[in-house]
Each structure stands twice: as C-alpha cells, then as structure tokens.
Amino acid sequence: MTDGSDIVLFETDSRGVATVTLNRPQIHNAFNDDVVQRLAAIWSDLAARTDIRVVVLKGAGKSFSAGGDLDWMRKSGQATAEQNRASTMNMARMLKGLNDLPQATLALVHGNCMAGGTGLASAADIVVAVQNTKFALTEVRLGLTPATISPYVVAAIGPRQARRYFLTAERFDATEACRIGLVHETVADEAALAVRGAEIASALLQGAPGAIRDSKLLVGRVAHRPVDEAVMEFTAQNIADRRASAEGQEGLAAFFDKRKPNWSV
Incomplete structure (x- = not known):
C-alpha cells in the first residue's frame, strides 16, 4: 500500500481554494482501497481547516472517474467477509466525509463518470460537466449494487430516476444528467470547464x-x-x-x- 500522495493530488492556493485531483489516468481514475483511504484522509484534514473555503474535485487525464477498479473488486472474492465489510465501510465513510465538509465543494466532471464516480460527484455541492461526459450506474451489469453511493445519488436525482438508472445501467450524457438533477450545468469542452470552475470558485469566495x-x-x-x-x-x-x-x-x-x-x- 502506498501513501496515496501520487494517486490523489492535493494543492491549495492563497485564496483558500483546495484542488483535489484523482490521479490514475491510465485506468480512468478508478478507485481502489488506496484511493479511498487517501480521499478520506484529505476530507478529514479539510474538515478541521479554517483556511480552506472551497474544495474543487476533478480527474486527471481523459476521465473524471470510471468508478471502482474492476481488478480490485474481483480480488475481493478472495477476501474474508470481514475484510470486504471493512473495505466497503471505508468507501461509505469517505463519501460521507465529502458530503459533510463544511466548505463549499465543486466537482468538475469530464470524460467518463461511472458508478462510484457518479457517487463522488453526487456527494459534492455543485457539479459542472462537459457536454460529452458519459454517466452510468453500471453495478447491476457486474452483479453488484450501487449501495454505498446510493444515499447521495438518490438525493441528487430522486428515487424515480434512481429506479431507472440503477436498474438499466444505461449510459446517459451530461444533458440528461442536468435534466435529472445530477449536474447543475454543462459546458462545451474541458477548456470551458476550467473557466467555469474558476468563476464558480470565485463566486463561492464571496460568501462568508x-x-x-x-x-x-x-x-x-x-x-x-x-x-x-x-x-x-x-x-x-x-x-x-x-x-x-x-x-x-x-x-x-x-x-x-x-x-x-x-x-x-
């Protein structure tokens, strides 16, 4: 296990904006235990800081996040029940840590935003996505359920839409994500995403x-x-x-x- 400093990047600026970047671009920023623990540690640190006022979450490379690392989840078949429970509780606590941050949180989404990635975005206060972003809650096609992310996804899109997308696992674009409440607004491309993200962060810094x-x-x-x-x-x-x-x-x-x-x- 690594210390996680390379798989999730963390930086702050003089204004009090922290940027958290998922940094496994070769596998579309998929989660594993190391990523989850690193994120949880960052949220725990941020929750106690008064110098940070805005938290921006984004993904390096071609995607925001493809969700759970499939090789990591496959290996869970060799783990004990206690080990599996501990791993999934870590994921649940990490998501709650993001949801409960006292700072304003902004997710900037592009590329693929699948399964756990959708859950991570749902736990943020504000979500802006590039128009061609692909979303999906794919768990049932792998024999799984979107369990730990469900409180945040259902809060974002409502139970009716959750019934559809949890069950069909179909892909949908940012326009649909905006319509159902997962995304607040869309932009044309990644350059526009960076610009809009900076504008929203600046607006948030005007609030007490x-x-x-x-x-x-x-x-x-x-x-x-x-x-x-x-x-x-x-x-x-x-x-x-x-x-x-x-x-x-x-x-x-x-x-x-x-x-x-x-x-x-």
Missing part, C-alpha cells in the same frame, strides 16, 4: 465561510421534511445565530458602508 457551512447544514435539516415545530425552531435559531454572529454583523456593516466584507477575496 460560516454562513456557507450553516447553509449546507440548513439544506440537510429541511430537505423532504414537513414544516413542523422542530423545523421552524431550527430555522429560526439558524438565522438568529447568523444575525448576531461576527460574520452577520460584518456583512451588514459592509453593505451599508458600500464596501466588501472582510472575507471577500
């Missing part, structure tokens, strides 16, 4: 870090829930805390002073 964190928590607490007393209390407390916070007071003061707030880059 704590407000972005609390807005992500807000979505998780109110999505698909009735507006009952508990939801009303949570939302009221959320905005009450924000109004009184240092960020809230700075943002309001900056507005009236006609200047940028102190977090704006």
Whole structure:
C-alpha cells in the first residue's frame, strides 16, 4: 500500500481554494482501497481547516472517474467477509466525509463518470460537466449494487430516476444528467470547464465561510421534511445565530458602508 500522495493530488492556493485531483489516468481514475483511504484522509484534514473555503474535485487525464477498479473488486472474492465489510465501510465513510465538509465543494466532471464516480460527484455541492461526459450506474451489469453511493445519488436525482438508472445501467450524457438533477450545468469542452470552475470558485469566495457551512447544514435539516415545530425552531435559531454572529454583523456593516466584507477575496 502506498501513501496515496501520487494517486490523489492535493494543492491549495492563497485564496483558500483546495484542488483535489484523482490521479490514475491510465485506468480512468478508478478507485481502489488506496484511493479511498487517501480521499478520506484529505476530507478529514479539510474538515478541521479554517483556511480552506472551497474544495474543487476533478480527474486527471481523459476521465473524471470510471468508478471502482474492476481488478480490485474481483480480488475481493478472495477476501474474508470481514475484510470486504471493512473495505466497503471505508468507501461509505469517505463519501460521507465529502458530503459533510463544511466548505463549499465543486466537482468538475469530464470524460467518463461511472458508478462510484457518479457517487463522488453526487456527494459534492455543485457539479459542472462537459457536454460529452458519459454517466452510468453500471453495478447491476457486474452483479453488484450501487449501495454505498446510493444515499447521495438518490438525493441528487430522486428515487424515480434512481429506479431507472440503477436498474438499466444505461449510459446517459451530461444533458440528461442536468435534466435529472445530477449536474447543475454543462459546458462545451474541458477548456470551458476550467473557466467555469474558476468563476464558480470565485463566486463561492464571496460568501462568508460560516454562513456557507450553516447553509449546507440548513439544506440537510429541511430537505423532504414537513414544516413542523422542530423545523421552524431550527430555522429560526439558524438565522438568529447568523444575525448576531461576527460574520452577520460584518456583512451588514459592509453593505451599508458600500464596501466588501472582510472575507471577500
């Protein structure tokens, strides 16, 4: 097992943007245990950092990610039940780590985005894809299920679309991915993807870090829930805390002073 520093690249800039690059281009950035552990370690590090405000996720080479490394999954047949369970729990925890990051996350997708790659994109806050990107949830054609990625894919595309694409394993393009909610917008090519990614990262840097964190928590607490007393209390407390916070007071003061707030880059 390697330390993973070469198979997943990590860099940051002075603005507080971290870029995470899947770096197994020879096999379309397919996952194995090393990739999963490296990603999990990166998410754990980022979750504790206040200097990083935006996380960009992308793939090196021709694809974002082809999903699970098939040779790695084939070898799982020789593993014990406990070893298999540990491996799949690592994948589940890695995806949750990305989903739960306090920073804004942006996936820039191109080439192939298959199976676990689709799950990784689904766990990001914002997804932009090149128009000719190919998506698929191919697990059933291998006798498998899209299990650990399912909470994030279903949240992105809804149960009705998940029933179709989980069962047919058919490929679909970025236009369809946009229509069903997996992708937020499409661009013409990889050059445009880089430009649009930079534009969105810049827009995210205009938001207060704590407000972005609390807005992500807000979505998780109110999505698909009735507006009952508990939801009303949570939302009221959320905005009450924000109004009184240092960020809230700075943002309001900056507005009236006609200047940028102190977090704006």
